[in-house]
Amino acid sequence: MSQFGELVLLIGDLHIPQRSVDLPDKFKELLVPGKVQHILCTGNVGNREHSDWLKSLAANVHFARGDFDEGISLPEQKLITIGDWKIGLIHGHQVIPWGDKEALSNIQRMMDCDLLVSGHTHNSSVESYDGKHFVNPGSATGAYSPLTSDVKPSFFIVALQGRDATTFLYELVDGNVSVVKGTLSKSS
Amino acid sequence: MEEDQDKILEEAVSIVKKEAFQMQRALDASDMREALKNASSMISEMKTSSMSPKTYYQLYMTVFDQMSRLENYFLEEYRRGRKISDLYEKVQHASSILPRLYLLVAVGSVYITTRELPAKAILKDLIEMVKGIQHPMRGLFLRYYLNKVCKEKLPDKGSEYDTDGEGTNDSVDFLLTNLSEMNRLWVRMQHTGTVKDKTKREKERNDLRVTVGENIVRLSSLQGLTLELYISTVLPKILEIITSSKDSISQQYLIDCIIQAFPDAYHLHTLEPFLETLPQLQPTVDIKSILVNLLTRLADYAGEGDLDIVKSIDIFGLIKKAVDGIITEQAGGTETKALLQLQVAFIRLSLKCYPLNTQYVNEILNSSVIIVDKANSSGNLDGESLKLIVKLLSFPLETMSLAILTMNNYPKLMGYLQFSSRKQVAFKIVEAVVISKRTLDSVDTVEQLLHFIVPLLVDGNDSEPSEAYEFEGEQQNVAKLVHLVIANTPEAFLSIFHKFFTIFSKGGHSRIIYTYPSLLFAYLKFLKLLDDQEVEIDLMETLKTIHDILTTIAQISPDNAIKLGLQCVLCINSFKTNSNYGQAAAEFIKQIISLYQEELADTNSKFTTVNLLCGAASRIHCIDSGTHEEIINVILQFASRQLKKSDQCYSIAYCTHLFYNENFHEREKVAGCLNKAAGIARICSKNPRNVGLFVTLLNKFIYFYIQAPGSVDSDLINGITEFINGQINGEFDQDAKVQVSEARVYMKNTVRFIKSRQSEGRLKEIIA
Numbered sequence: 001m002s003q004f005g006e007l008v009l010l011i012g013d014l015h016i017p018q019r020s021v022d023l024p025d026k027f028k029e030l031l032v033p034g035k036v037q038h039i040l041c042t043g044n045v046g047n048r049e050h051s052d053w054l055k056s057l058a059a060n061v062h063f064a065r066g067d068f069d070e071g072i073s074l075p076e077q078k079l080i081t082i083g084d085w086k087i088g089l090i091h092g093h094q095v096i097p098w099g100d101k102e103a104l105s106n107i108q109r110m111m112d113c114d115l116l117v118s119g120h121t122h123n124s125s126v127e128s129y130d131g132k133h134f135v136n137p138g139s140a141t142g143a144y145s146p147l148t149s150d151v152k153p154s155f156f157i158v159a160l161q162g163r164d165a166t167t168f169l170y171e172l173v174d175g176n177v178s179v180v181k182g183t184l185s186k187s188s
Numbered sequence: 189m190e191e192d193q194d195k196i197l198e199e200a201v202s203i204v205k206k207e208a209f210q211m212q213r214a215l216d217a218s219d220m221r222e223a224l225k226n227a228s229s230m231i232s233e234m235k236t237s238s239m240s241p242k243t244y245y246q247l248y249m250t251v252f253d254q255m256s257r258l259e260n261y262f263l264e265e266y267r268r269g270r271k272i273s274d275l276y277e278k279v280q281h282a283s284s285i286l287p288r289l290y291l292l293v294a295v296g297s298v299y300i301t302t303r304e305l306p307a308k309a310i311l312k313d314l315i316e317m318v319k320g321i322q323h324p325m326r327g328l329f330l331r332y333y334l335n336k337v338c339k340e341k342l343p344d345k346g347s348e349y350d351t352d353g354e355g356t357n358d359s360v361d362f363l364l365t366n367l368s369e370m371n372r373l374w375v376r377m378q379h380t381g382t383v384k385d386k387t388k389r390e391k392e393r394n395d396l397r398v399t400v401g402e403n404i405v406r407l408s409s410l411q412g413l414t415l416e417l418y419i420s421t422v423l424p425k426i427l428e429i430i431t432s433s434k435d436s437i438s439q440q441y442l443i444d445c446i447i448q449a450f451p452d453a454y455h456l457h458t459l460e461p462f463l464e465t466l467p468q469l470q471p472t473v474d475i476k477s478i479l480v481n482l483l484t485r486l487a488d489y490a491g492e493g494d495l496d497i498v499k500s501i502d503i504f505g506l507i508k509k510a511v512d513g514i515i516t517e518q519a520g521g522t523e524t525k526a527l528l529q530l531q532v533a534f535i536r537l538s539l540k541c542y543p544l545n546t547q548y549v550n551e552i553l554n555s556s557v558i559i560v561d562k563a564n565s566s567g568n569l570d571g572e573s574l575k576l577i578v579k580l581l582s583f584p585l586e587t588m589s590l591a592i593l594t595m596n597n598y599p600k601l602m603g604y605l606q607f608s609s610r611k612q613v614a615f616k617i618v619e620a621v622v623i624s625k626r627t628l629d630s631v632d633t634v635e636q637l638l639h640f641i642v643p644l645l646v647d648g649n650d651s652e653p654s655e656a657y658e659f660e661g662e663q664q665n666v667a668k669l670v671h672l673v674i675a676n677t678p679e680a681f682l683s684i685f686h687k688f689f690t691i692f693s694k695g696g697h698s699r700i701i702y703t704y705p706s707l708l709f710a711y712l713k714f715l716k717l718l719d720d721q722e723v724e725i726d727l728m729e730t731l732k733t734i735h736d737i738l739t740t741i742a743q744i745s746p747d748n749a750i751k752l753g754l755q756c757v758l759c760i761n762s763f764k765t766n767s768n769y770g771q772a773a774a775e776f777i778k779q780i781i782s783l784y785q786e787e788l789a790d791t792n793s794k795f796t797t798v799n800l801l802c803g804a805a806s807r808i809h810c811i812d813s814g815t816h817e818e819i820i821n822v823i824l825q826f827a828s829r830q831l832k833k834s835d836q837c838y839s840i841a842y843c844t845h846l847f848y849n850e851n852f853h854e855r856e857k858v859a860g861c862l863n864k865a866a867g868i869a870r871i872c873s874k875n876p877r878n879v880g881l882f883v884t885l886l887n888k889f890i891y892f893y894i895q896a897p898g899s900v901d902s903d904l905i906n907g908i909t910e911f912i913n914g915q916i917n918g919e920f921d922q923d924a925k926v927q928v929s930e931a932r933v934y935m936k937n938t939v940r941f942i943k944s945r946q947s948e949g950r951l952k953e954i955i956a
Binding site for chain 1 (some may be wrong): 567622625660661664665667668671672702703704709712713716720747748751755758759761762796799800802803806843845849884885887891894895930933934937938941944
């Protein structure tokens with residue numbers, strides 16, 4: 001495990017049972033306890049059982065408040081430091097315009113993070129802008145969103161090693177898991 | 189009595205040990221004659237009639253150990269040249285019959301090893317000779333001894349003693365004969381002694397049963413025992429021994445031995461003869477527990493192996509006949525629980541052998557209904573029985589889930605359960621359907637399903653409240669069902685949704701809070717699907733239903749209704765094909781606005797709602813411009829009326845996006861908003877904790893300076909920058925420290941951002 005550095009799962013917008021029944025079986029086979037050290041959840045899990053499930057997968061689990069998270073008090077945003085990396089976590093419905101690069105960039109400046117993780121759009125992406133990095137894990141269940149057509153179930157695993165990071169986007173495409181790799185570096 | 193037995197044993201054992209010692213001395217001195225005398229005396233202790241089987245067994249074990257030494261000596265004697273046939277003859281001179289026979293068996297077992305005569309011949313002689321002991325207990329132990337010493341010496345296939353290839357048959361003969369004789373002795377024990385000793389006798393018989401069962405164990409371990417031999421000879425003969433004894437203790441035990449000892453595959457092949465034997469047994473034999481034992485083993489076996497045999501033998505038919513016979517006889521009596529246990533074992537087997545056969549399951553449920561109905565009429569339906577009914581209804585769900593809807597006996601059986609059990613079964617049904625992810629594609633299926641799970645959906649006459657956690661889990665699972673709906677036509681979709689809507693609406697607020705939101709999203713997904721597939725139909729009915737759903741939710745949670753309402757608006761907004769529903773979208777927004785005005789009281793709620801309204805409304809393009817302008821102005825008002833000044837400032841800043849976005853470009857309004865926000869921020873600036881507000885505003889100003897050139901003046905920006913720089917440097921109170929340091933970092937990053945743009949040649953008028 002140490003050869004990969006610290007592993008972080010980025011996941012969110014499950015919306016179970018309001019918009020989805022469950023995560024894809026192939027995702028459930030991959031997401032087992034002990035695989036990652038940290039979990040950052042963008043919010044909108046939808047029910048207690050799945051929040052508990054996420055908490056059982058790793059020692060360090062962080063949640064941000066999604067617009068449909070109620071009855072539980074969760075932070076609007078959170079800054080998590082892992083090794084050399086400062087990672088910001090926010091659901092993203094607060095950031096207007098939704099999914100806008102400049103608006104998210106502003107949040108990055110405010111939180112002073114190297115990597116900003118946000119959700120809400122159900123559209124997975126990883127982008128670098130002005131030397132900082134932005135990841136959206138999408139919806140782990142492929143839940144409906146009026147903002148995105150054809151939502152595919154997705155999540156990210158990020159491996160942090162020193163000042164480098166490798167991102168793995170897991171997506172369910174036509175019933176199979178596709179993994180797309182990328183690399184990021186913390187700017188000086 | 190106990191102490192007597194201990195004393196008697198102690199005495200006997202001490203004599204045995206004394207004689208054994210003498211015997212060993214004689215053997216050491218090669219005095220065979222003397223040794224045999226001592227052996228005889230030793231064995232004679234087993235002539236006793238005053239020991240219980242348990243005590244006798246202990247004596248037997250002590251003697252058995254000594255006999256082993258003697259056997260070894262006999263073998264050595266043979267190797268030294270003594271003729272074994274001489275020895276075989278010599279031991280028959282012992283004066284008393286019991287020692288004589290034990291010694292004969294000992295020599296006989298050695299005789300077999302010498303291979304001077306075929307094993308078959310010796311065994312035949314021995315089995316004949318031991319008839320000499322007709323006393324039940326002593327006879328059983330003698331024959332048990334015979335089995336033990338000849339254990340490795342049976343002429344089984346592949347053994348060195350199989351001289352003519354017929355070895356297995358000879359061994360089978362031997363063992364069956366021994367079994368028959370031992371059973372006879374054992375049964376005879378039942379009839380000796382007085383009536384009042386019956387309990388004691390039966391207990392003693394029980395203690396001795398292993399000696400008889402040993403024969404069956406030996407038979408099952410024969411290497412040469414094939415399925416054919418089992419079917420043709422072994423099983424029929426054992427069954428004959430069992431039925432002819434007419435003794436229920438023997439029958440119960442030996443049938444059980446058969447089931448335990450022989451392979452499950454053999455049992456599947458011999459189901460017919462086996463089942464036919466059962467009605468011939470004594471009435472006091474517990475056939476139900478025998479069957480439960482057998483069926484359970486077969487189900488476990490069927491779960492692991494391949495099942496070609498299932499195709500060649502009608503296992504279901506055979507068992508059903510046997511089971512139905514028992515039910516006809518015993519239903520309505522006191523055996524309800526046992527009958528249901530039998531049904532449970534049967535259904536398990538059926539599911540393992542015929543995993544997709546719903547008709548078979550329905551038939552088993554049918555006979556279960558008969559049992560339960562009769563029990564109910566005679567008042568014999570207790571809690572244990574009800575638990576078994578729940579099991580009967582739960583097992584099929586694992587492999588069949590929705591297929592249970594085709595079984596007419598399923599709801600009939602469910603009807604006998606009390607509310608909490610019905611709910612338990614209903615929950616298992618929902619769970620099975622959700623886990624299997626079966627698509628719900630027909631109105632009939634859904635109607636049936638909802639009928640089956642009604643205890644979860646509405647309060648009934650005998651309802652009991654659930655514990656909160658449990659209730660939430662139940663309702664969330666029910667809510668998932670709507671997402672399994674995939675129909676072929678829009679009409680079918682809508683009919684199915686309508687079924688759900690109808691039943692959900694009867695669930696009361698406690699359920700609606702879970703079920704309605706899911707149904708709403710199911711509708712939205714459906715509408716999007718239609719739009720994607722370019723299906724143009726009239727959506728007004730559906731939109732009206734959605735509106736009603738929102739209205740109901742609003743009565744329970746206005747907050748939730750607002751959020752869900754916004755989703756509906758955004759959905760309509762995303763239509764490409766059905767693009768003339770702007771009016772409907774406007775209606776939804778008006779509903780949201782009035783909810784905000786009338787129902788929201790919480791300050792925090794209002795703040796987060798204004799933020800959501802801005803985020804959503806800034807994307808809307810499907811509403812006519814007049815209404816659109818009205819709505820935007822209302823939202824701006826909401827923003828301005830936030831309770832906290834800082835909230836006002838942020839909210840008005842959000843509103844800028846209402847005026848300038850993909851669809852609208854009202855630069856002047858943007859400037860107006862930002863100036864207003866700046867004014868409020870200035871008022872807030874008295875509190876040093878609010879310095880962050882200014883940095884946020886600065887970033888907003890810069891955002892629009894770049895995105896919407898001409899909307900913001902550079903002087904304004906520079907003014908703010910100067911103001912901020914004046915505020916964030918210097919000393920501050922402890923309680924503002926965190927906010928100020930955060931603001932400093934934010935500002936630093938903002939300055940860096942400005943400078944990086946300037947290095948590209950932009951933002952020239954800005955002073956960073």
